[in-house]
Amino acid sequence: MDTDQLTGLFRRITPAIITELVLVVIAAMVLAWLVQFALPWLANRLHGRRRHWVLALIPTLRILVVLVAIGWVVSLLIEPSLRNMVAILGTVGLALGFALKDYVSSLFAGVVAAYERPYRPGDWIEVDGCYGEVRHIGLRALEMVTPDDTVVVVPHLKLWSELIRNANNGGASLMCVASFYLAPEHNAHAVRRALHDVALSSPYLKLNRPVVVVMEDHPWGSRYRIKSYPMDPRQQFLFVSDLTARGKATLQAMGVEFARVEAMAGSGESNAG
Known part of the structure; x- marks a missing residue:
């Protein structure tokens, strides 16, 4: 000019x-x-x-x-x-x-999300370290509610740059994992059977889905994980708490020792048993 x-x-x-x-x-x-x-x-x-x-x-x-x-x-x-x-x-x-390039990018990502459906209302997803249930999907962003009842607004722009973990992917089945960390001296077969029975006797268990008890050996001891499904994904935290509490009581009644925190600190593990 x-x-x-x-x-x-x-x-x-x-x-x-x-x-x-x-x-x-x-x-x-x-x-x-x-x-x-x-x-x-x-x-x-x-x-x-x-x-x-x-x-x-x-x-x-x-x-x-x-x-x-x-x-x-x-x-x-x-x-x-x-x-x-x-x-x-x-x-x-x-x-x-x-100024609005990110906003427009979120709108385009919303169109892609409507077509590819990486998440739906009712899905339990984790985005950028936040885990919760999807309650609403808008043109620009979705709203998810965390287990602590906090509403988190996630722009669809995250589709381009973040990993989105979907726990149930539109279905009614959501796998839960309860972990136990035990000292090396114990009967592994008896522990697996006991933990399997703990899962089968849970009032939250979805009976038509498999129950698996997985064992891993480490220098400090053994890690056991109960992998099973609650009747409703919204019961996942009650389910894991029930498995953990009753599993711990069962193992203590069997005389099994849990791995020590001092021994596990050097291996980067944490005591969830």
Whole structure:
């Protein structure tokens, strides 16, 4: 853009325009301050949904104040012509493209997710270290609820860069694992049978799915894992707790010693028995 074009883009600055600019900026600052402090004051005097509704208005109203102020300032400084509007809109569009590229990428990933279905409502997934149940899938992101009842919003953008682990993959079967860490001196066959019986007697067990007890030997002792399925994926934590508590009591009644924490620290294992 040459000097003549650049000169024609802006209006001639006059004292009246400067005064109006100052008034617009002051008015925007006052309104933003009122929104920031008056609405929380009002919300603290309300209860229930009305309080949250008023608090949710704060960022929206502040953005509206800023956008109106920017539009007013631009209309005062820029000469209103078709050529100028096209130039401004092109610049704004380019800036928005860079600013919203992750948002647009999440939208495209949402389309891919709707087609490939790596997760569905009701699935238990792990994304970026967060594990929980998928409750809602939107265009841009999904909502999952962790076992601690925390809502986590995960953008579909994670499809491009993160591993997504799906525990039940749209089905009603979800494998659970209860681990036991035992000292070396014990009857391995008796322990496997006992742990197998513990799983079969659980009130949460899904009977039409297999129950497997896996053993691994280590320098510090042996690790046993009960692999089985609860009746409902939402019972997984109750199921594992039941297996662990009753399995531990059964092994103690058999006189089996658990691996010592000091011995396992050097091997990078942790005592879950």
